[in-house]
Amino acid sequence: MRILKIKRLLPSTLLLTVLVMGLAEVSFVPSAHAATLASQAAPVLGDPHELESFLDGVLNMQLQADHIPGAAVSVVKDGRLLFAKGYGDANISQQQPVEADRTVFRVGSVSKLFTWTAVMQLVEEGKLDLHADINTYLKTFKIPATYPQPITLENLLTHTSGFEDSMNGMMVNNADELTPLGIWLPGHIPTRIYPPGMVTTYSNYGTTLAAYIVEQVSGVKFEQYIEQHIFQPLAMTHSSFRQPLPTQLAGQLSQGYTYTNGAYRAEPFENIEVAPAGGLSTTVTDMANFMIAHLQNGRFGNQRILQEATAREMHQQHFTDDPRLPGMAYGFYEANINNQHLIEHDGDTTLFQALLALLPEQHVGVFVSFNHVGGSAQYETFMQAFMNHYFPASSVHTPRVSADSSTRISQIVGSYQETRRNETSYLKLFNLFKMDEVSDAGNGQITVSTGDGAINLVEVAPWVFHEVAGQRSIVFRSDDKGIWMFLDDDPLGGFEKVPWYETPLFQMILLAVCLLLSLGAFRDGLLRFLRSILGHKQGGNVPKKSISATVALCLSWAFSVLSISIVIGFIVLFTTDMPAIAFAPLPLLYAIVVANQVSIALATMMLICAVWQWVRPTWNLGQRAYYTLLTLAAISFVADLAFWNLTKWPG
Secondary structure, three states: OEOOOOOOOOHHHHHHHHHHHHHHOOOOOOOOOHHHHHHHHOOOOOOHHHHHHHHHHHHHHHHHHOOOOEEEEEEEEOOEEEEEEEEEEEEOOOOEEOOOOOOEEEOHHHHHHHHHHHHHHHHHOOOOOOOOEHHHOOOOOOOOOOOOOOOEHHHHHOOOOOEOOOOOOOEEOOHHHOOOHHHHHHHHOOOEOOOOOOOOEOOHHHHHHHHHHHHHHHOOOHHHHHHHHHHOOOOOOOOEOOOOOOHHHHOOEOOEEEEEOOEEEEEOOOEEOOHHHHOOEEOHHHHHHHHHHHHOOOEEOOEEOOOHHHHHHHHOOOEOOOOOOOOEOOOOEEEEEOOEEEEEEEEEOOOOEEEEEEEHHHOEEEEEEEOEOOOOHHHHHHHHHHHHHHOOOOOOOOOOOOOOHHHHHHHHOEEEEEOOOOOOOHHHHHHHHOOEEEEEEEOOEEEEEEOOEEEEEEEEEOOEEEEOOOOOEEEEEEEOOEEEEEEOOOOOEOEEEOOHHHOHHHHHHHHHHHHHHHHHHHHHHHHHHHHHHHHHHOOOOOOOOOHHHHHHHHHHHHHHHHHHHHHHHHHHHHHHOHHHHOOOOOHHHHHHHHHHHHHHHHHHHHHHHHHHHHHOOOOOHHHHHHHHHHHHHHHHHHHHHHHOOOOOOOO
């Protein structure tokens, strides 16, 4: 799987920059002639010893800086394996080192390339039509017709189906809990939030759906089909989609690790329901064979997994969110690094990371895998170092300010949510944590704050911005649907500008106001209670209140306690179990939802009491105004909970 892609800066990023400056000598020389010098000094990829020396420096540094127990890499060129090596430990407690041709890694969403290759094989045989409605191939259930346009296999291949994203139910604790695709898929059909073909919306469900279609058409289980039609002809003898792994491979599987408080923690095997989208276990040498086959347009030795024309079709662009940016091939996504064209796919589970990258014009393929959770920065840092060393940028781009940019910038500024998102369950709240912020930096520049940090860009053409101190580009688009933002380094999805009430800033202000008023109501109720207790003990006269006033005050105090508890519950939930809650509702979430539903009832009764106080007042004007303010805050709070689907029972 490609888990919610949350990028973060790693210590190795800076360290590798220093390393590559030393190894490539002039690849990072900050002068007008840097690119020319770099291309003259760049070593030619072909010497296994030089390659080993370079990769030893890169990967050993990454393992140390990013607390990664083990990694493995393979590099192919001109139809042969040029280099493969393991680094670090596959199992720390058993002191088992990583071996390139033996250690099995989980490779996450790199698995999808096998699903898409299988689809193209069946297209080649005339058994599948890329442009037919996928419901044509689904015998036991159908995808609802939310839009007039049907979803096609091409939409699934290019991630343009329009499905919302949901990881709920994608993992289970034990292998015996896994269900067949024909049972799991109809029970987890995601809502369609965009018409097909409109925008990229990365979908694990869509890939798994395609795998089920492979099953339906071929008449054999997906994992068996892959074994017969891809693994066997490519001599991939250490690869499997089966869960649990076959006995002969289980003993070769690398342990997956997390790192907390200065210690590595071994985690259990990940049982993935959407195995065709992220469940492959393999070695880097097996993946080398797969890369060779694709670089040779389907040929591996005397075997073929695709005809040349089919492979070429699979590798060319079939969709892009903007013609000025890389886009989607069939399954592969395009990338441009140092002016080199690549087709790639990365993969992230909760414990493993991997990247497969092909440079078709150079006949080069690179595969790297890590046995530690760390996010996409791990393999992106590695790949950038590799490209800077062997294929440094051939030119230096000097951004130029586009005329009349201020009007466009004023439209661009705001908060943006990913097109890959959830809209119909409690997972919608995750959208708040992933928003990018665009602000006006002055002088025709904008600042984009992402998971990587903040970067400054300048407009070089209408709606096109280039990084001032780097190579990244961002393209904006304005249409009748709103403002869109697309990044050149992530063709698997874009960003959509959100309205003011959905921005993190507004949400924080709303929450802060509601909490302050709730805390005030809680304090007032507590003080009233203490005064009444003290008054009774001292034998004093305690003022009597009308029944309506008493009920109103009790309701506001109960709501304040509940709302404060809900906020605390969410803080606990998202600071301790955020990865887990993405895959399944946790007991605390159920408790919070119950509290949310009770809060709706309390807010409704507060509204009735507020209206009653204005119709039959027992309070003075100031007291009524204050209670009305508390009531409005309560209604706003529960309305916001409903907006983020937090009052719905988790399914």
